[in-house]
Amino acid sequence: MSVEANKAVVRRYVEEVINAGNLDRLGEFMTEDGIDHAAPAGMPQGVQGAKMFLGMFFGAFPDHHYTIEDMLAEDDKVTIRSTITGTHTEPFMGMPPTGKSFAVQCLETLRFVNGKYVEHWGGIDNLGMMMQLGLMGGPRDAKAADEIRALAQYYIDSVSKDDREGLAATFAENFLDHNNAQVTGLSAGLQGVIEAHHMLHESFPDLRFSLDDAVVNGDVIAIRVSATGTHQGPFYGIPPTGKPISWTAMRILRVENGKFAEGWNEFDQVGILQQLGIIPSFEQPSSPEANAALVRKVYEEENKGNIDFIDQAFAPEFVMHGDSLNPLQKGVGPLKDGIKMSKEAFPDMQVTIEDLVAEGDKVVTRLRWRGTNTKSFMGIPATNHEMTWTAIALNRLEKGKIVERWFNSDVFSILQQLGLVPAM
Amino acid sequence: MSLQEDNKALVERYFDEVIAKRDLTAIEKYIPAGAIDHSVPPDSPQGAEGTRIALTNFFNAFPDFEDKIDFVIADGDKVVTHVKFSGTHEGEFQGMKPTGKHFTTNGIEVLRIADNKMVERWFWFDTMGMLQQLGIMGG
Numbered sequence: 001m002s003v004e005a006n007k008a009v010v011r012r013y014v015e016e017v018i019n020a021g022n023l024d025r026l027g028e029f030m031t032e033d034g035i036d037h038a039a040p041a042g043m044p045q046g047v048q049g050a051k052m053f054l055g056m057f058f059g060a061f062p063d064h065h066y067t068i069e070d071m072l073a074e075d076d077k078v079t080i081r082s083t084i085t086g087t088h089t090e091p092f093m094g095m096p097p098t099g100k101s102f103a104v105q106c107l108e109t110l111r112f113v114n115g116k117y118v119e120h121w122g123g124i125d126n127l128g129m130m131m132q133l134g135l136m137g138g139p140r141d142a143k144a145a146d147e148i149r150a151l152a153q154y155y156i157d158s159v160s161k162d163d164r165e166g167l168a169a170t171f172a173e174n175f176l177d178h179n180n181a182q183v184t185g186l187s188a189g190l191q192g193v194i195e196a197h198h199m200l201h202e203s204f205p206d207l208r209f210s211l212d213d214a215v216v217n218g219d220v221i222a223i224r225v226s227a228t229g230t231h232q233g234p235f236y237g238i239p240p241t242g243k244p245i246s247w248t249a250m251r252i253l254r255v256e257n258g259k260f261a262e263g264w265n266e267f268d269q270v271g272i273l274q275q276l277g278i279i280p281s282f283e284q285p286s287s288p289e290a291n292a293a294l295v296r297k298v299y300e301e302e303n304k305g306n307i308d309f310i311d312q313a314f315a316p317e318f319v320m321h322g323d324s325l326n327p328l329q330k331g332v333g334p335l336k337d338g339i340k341m342s343k344e345a346f347p348d349m350q351v352t353i354e355d356l357v358a359e360g361d362k363v364v365t366r367l368r369w370r371g372t373n374t375k376s377f378m379g380i381p382a383t384n385h386e387m388t389w390t391a392i393a394l395n396r397l398e399k400g401k402i403v404e405r406w407f408n409s410d411v412f413s414i415l416q417q418l419g420l421v422p423a424m
Numbered sequence: 425m426s427l428q429e430d431n432k433a434l435v436e437r438y439f440d441e442v443i444a445k446r447d448l449t450a451i452e453k454y455i456p457a458g459a460i461d462h463s464v465p466p467d468s469p470q471g472a473e474g475t476r477i478a479l480t481n482f483f484n485a486f487p488d489f490e491d492k493i494d495f496v497i498a499d500g501d502k503v504v505t506h507v508k509f510s511g512t513h514e515g516e517f518q519g520m521k522p523t524g525k526h527f528t529t530n531g532i533e534v535l536r537i538a539d540n541k542m543v544e545r546w547f548w549f550d551t552m553g554m555l556q557q558l559g560i561m562g563g
Contacts, residue, residue, distance in 0.1 A: 070502075072498075074428075077497050081534055105463065105548070107533075107547070109532060121530065122548050125551070127551035127552055130552075
């Protein structure tokens with residue numbers, strides 16, 4: 001065959017096998033016992049070896065592309081100078097995807113007999129590729145924090161996909177799990193990690209993990225994870241309840257040579273068992289006395305200036321039905337802002353509970369505030385007078401938290417004292 | 425002789441005189457000041473001077489360095505050499521202390537010839553294989 005015919009075979013090979021990622025047709029271009037002089041020692045030769053090598057490459061870089069820059073031919077040989085690009089979106093030689101792209105040059109020579117190549121020399125600039133992917137160029141355990149974060153994200157995504165290969169790409173073979181004694185019969189190392197996550201998937205087939213937070217310091221990452229799943233298979237011997245549940249977990253993982261080498265794990269086992277109805281909820285039925293004590297404490301803490309206590313005493317879905325000075329509010333934010341604003345205008349402000357009545361889930365308080373108006377309040381210049389005002393608040397509590405409040409204050413008297421309306 | 429045969433002979437003389445006989449003063453006969461090597465890092469010195477610096481470093485790191493041509497292809501104004509090279513790491517190499525280890529690897533080089541000089545170069549060699557043999561990188 002002529003050198004031009006051999007070059008034409010190379011062009012078809014590049015398009016139809018390499019760029020199409022179609023290894024089934026490799027045998028049309030390479031003889032069964034073809035020799036690759038660049039194959040690492042111990043790699044199989046021939047079509048079988050080439051399929052293994054190319055398959056690994058195509059698998060790791062699904063968008064790989066080979067562009068011929070130049071071809072030089074003489075007698076039975078063709079040298080191809082090319083540029084290869086790709087994005088590392090799948091594991092490569094056991095290394096988890098970095099999401100990074102590479103563009104490197106490649107020099108190869110093929111020797112042809114009857115339109116098929118029988119020998120191959122040369123290859124890709126693999127060192128350049130590894131460096132562009134950040135897989136090399138410094139000790140692996142000195143990876144940048146964002147790469148450790150990416151590793152954690154890949155681990156979490158692999159759990160959601162029940163992807164064993166993803167776990168194998170993120171956990172070292174001899175991974176030391178400091179908590180796996182919690183589950184009896186679990187293997188050591190990576191195998192144990194795979195078994196533990198697989199068990200979870202058998203209990204919760206729709207299991208989803210999400211990475212809510214990650215903190216990295218040196219080679220250690222702490223992650224906060226939330227999980228959801230429907231209990232459709234046995235879980236620690238508990239028959240399926242069909243209940244959708246959610247739980248939280250935290251893990252600390254240490255990275256060595258680009259993979260997790262050891263880890264500590266805590267997750268809300270009790271919360272899981274409560275949601276499955278196996279053990280009772282810890283929430284105490286709230287008594288009128290307990291409700292009253294909480295409401296008293298809210299005002300005691302307000303007097304001490306501890307406005308953040310509101311976060312503990314009120315439910316996040318708290319609703320306040322107010323008056324003209326305190327309109328309808330949702331959540332605790334406006335409540336806290338209102339108190340802060342008042343405390344700025346009346347720095348010595350104190351509240352007294354003049355009466356308190358509790359029954360069922362409700363606590364009613366009659367309240368009196370006193371304070372000296374030394375700073376402007378709602379745009380009105382400071383009067384520097386001591387002022388006093390009263391209010392009645394009806395609180396409704398659920399599970400020991402204030403969920404709703406109705407509130408009326410003597411707005412008119414406040415406006416009079418500020419000099420905005422004449423005294424009667 | 426054809427142009428291709430002339431070009432092959434030029435490259436073979438370069439390998440003999442400059443690399444085998446270590447005559448760095450002969451570099452200018454083969455490589456002009458403005459020659460471009462596409463396979464070196466972006467900030468590397470180019471041309472005859474760049475080659476002189478690179479070879480000096482290489483010969484210091486691998487005093488027994490050998491670079492032998494296995495076979496050559498010539499097409500148009502280009503020559504492709506297929507080389508086998510080897511050396512023992514006895515001096516500092518790119519900041520790496522000598523390991524005393526030996527490597528053997530192969531490479532492919534495309535050279536464009538104009539006016540009897542090598543004006544452009546593309547080069548591939550099994551860098552990872554070399555670093556692994558020197559124990560600088562895990563296998």
